[in-house]
Amino acid sequence: MDVPAPAHDRSHPTDAWSEMPWPDDDALQSDADSAWAIALGLVDESVAGADDTVPTDPALMLERLEDRAAARHRAAAAEYDLILRVLQDALDDPAVWVGPDPTLDGLWHDPRGRTVAAVRRDRLDMAERAAVAEIAVRLRLAEQTVRTRAAHATVLRERCPRIWAEFAEGRVSERHAVETARLAATLPADRDSWVAFDTGALDRALRLAPARFATSARTLRERVHAESLETRHGRAHGDRGVWMTAELDGMATLTAFLPADRAAAAMTRVDRAARHLAIADDETRTLAQLRADAFADLLTEARPAEAAADLETATAGSQVRASSAGSAPARPGIVVTVPALTLLGADDAPATLDGYGPIDLETARRLAREATSWIRVLTHPVTGAPVALDRTTYRVPTALRRWLGITSPTCAFPGCARPTRECDLDHLHAWSEGGTTDDDNLDPECRHHHRLRHETRWAAGRDPDTGGLAWTTPLGAHIDPDPPPF
Structure with missing residues (x-):
């Protein structure tokens, strides 16, 4: 099982941009999920059945609080353990998830030309995917969250058994355990390093709050790591990337995972441009707002001449190359x-x-x-419903793909938020069996869930009343379609 890449925290928007980051969304969601697990009854029966009358004595109230916290930690550990067991069982018995092994039939021939070994590898992969998806829809989690929790449990069991044991007993919190797993996963396959890290991490986890523990445990990792920093940096460099997270009230967070020197240089340049703008007599924006505006201007070139001038003035001694007059940059398309x-x-x-x-x-x-161009959508003049677009070819026309991107903006699989523009358009009634290429018979499915529907026991069908795509899991659970995201 693959170990996920480390999560990257989002720094709190403060004037001191290099301060310690706030807990990230995953950490907050993790705490919320643990509380929800207790509500489902994953705590010990003796604890769940205890008298819930709140004592009036402060000492007794604190004891009750400690008991509840320990129960929450035990519930979280039990959840991680059960997720891992389900996925391990899927690998041990894939037929439950993908059907019988076709290679056992003496007359079998693979239409895709795969060898027996390749088919069996694919069956194990798809069985695990199907199990992950079933856990995700039942617990209302992202599939990546399910995989991450299974990976964390695997790492803790193998590399940090002392932390795992204390987590299972409720003496170590989920935040401590997750941070331990995240750091231990990046250690080389060296048992001495594992033992040293496990021992040191346990001592710190029993004494430090999560934020202080994270800092101390990272230092411990550096000390016990057998590889040079240069080797590790070269490997981590391959994980660089940029992604956007939607926030409230028409805002979003843009995150970049970069080599430290380039990130610091970029932040310094943005900060320098912001401080240059701040000295104007009529400037009312805060330094944080100026940094955000300078950052946006420099990336989007919404005001290229002004942004270039600001940057040139703010970076005295540096060379800044501006676009030649009349050669405005190409603007990306948005819908x-x-x-x-x-x-x-x-x-x-x-x-x-x-x-x-x-x-x-x-x-x-x-x-x-x-906007430099418009796309018109034809709808019924009374009901407002889109006019059906019946097609006689398998290939989905551009106009129909655009329309489906509006009516079904994300993958049709429950819980999947991948945009339709990155999805396959799957014929619900197969083209080879007489299905048509129209909006009633097409649904966007990301490549992963497209394969899941065709290569496992996951099944989908159109609800005759609502028209939504309802799913049936390999174990027989019926999953209603998600409501529209927007």
Whole structure:
């Protein structure tokens, strides 16, 4: 089982941008999931059945609080353990998830030309995927969260058994255990390093709060790691990337995972540009707001001349190369859905930004004014429903793909948020069996869930009443379609 890459925290937006980061979303979600597990009854029966009357004596209240915290930690450990056991069982008996092994039939021939060994490897992979998906939809978790928890349990059992034992007994919190697993997963296959890290981490976990523990445990990892920092940096360099997270009220967080020297240089440049702007007499923005605006201007070049001038002035001694006059940069395409009456100012129905969700109307109208082209969608004049687009070819036309991107903005699998533009358009009624290429018979499925539907015992069917795509798991559970994301 693969060990996931380390999570990257988002720093708190403060003037001192190098301060310790706040707990990330995964850590907060982890605590919430643990509390939810207790509500499901994953705690010991003796604890769950205890008298819930709140004592009035402060000492007794604190004892009760410690008992509840320990029960929550035990419940979290039990959840991790059960997830790992289900996935291990799927690898031991894949037939439950993907059906009988076809290679055992003496007349079997693979239409894709795979060898027996390749088919059996694929069956194990798809069985694990199917099990992960079933756990995810039943617990209402992301599939990556399920995989991560199984990986954490695997690492703790193998590399940090003392931390795992204390976690299972409720004496170490989930936050401590997860951070231990994350760091231990990056150690080389050296048992002496594992033992040293496990021993040191346990001592710290029993005495330190999670934030202090994380700092101390990272230092411990550096001390016991057998590989040079240069070797590790070269490997970590391959994980660099940029991603966006939707936030509330029309905002979003843009995160970049970069080599430390380049990240520091980028932050210094943005900070320098912001401080240059801050000295203007009529400037009212805070330094944090100026950094955000300078960062956005330099990346999007929404005001290229101003951004270049600001940067050139702010980076005295550096060479800045600006675009030649008249060669404006190409702007990336975005999709904004705006009701016509809203666009005309006769209604206040919200607009949506593809891949994000609702945005304020002023932003939507500004984007409409700046649009260089439009795509018109034909709808029924009374009901407003899209006109059906029956097709006689297997290939999905561009216009139909665009329309499906509006009506079904994400993968149709429960809980999957991958945008339709990154998905396969799957024929629900197979083309080879007479299915048509139209919006009633097509659903977006990311490549992973597309394979899951065709290569495992996961099944999907159209609800005759609602038209939504309902799913049936390999173990027979019926999963209703997700509500529209926006």
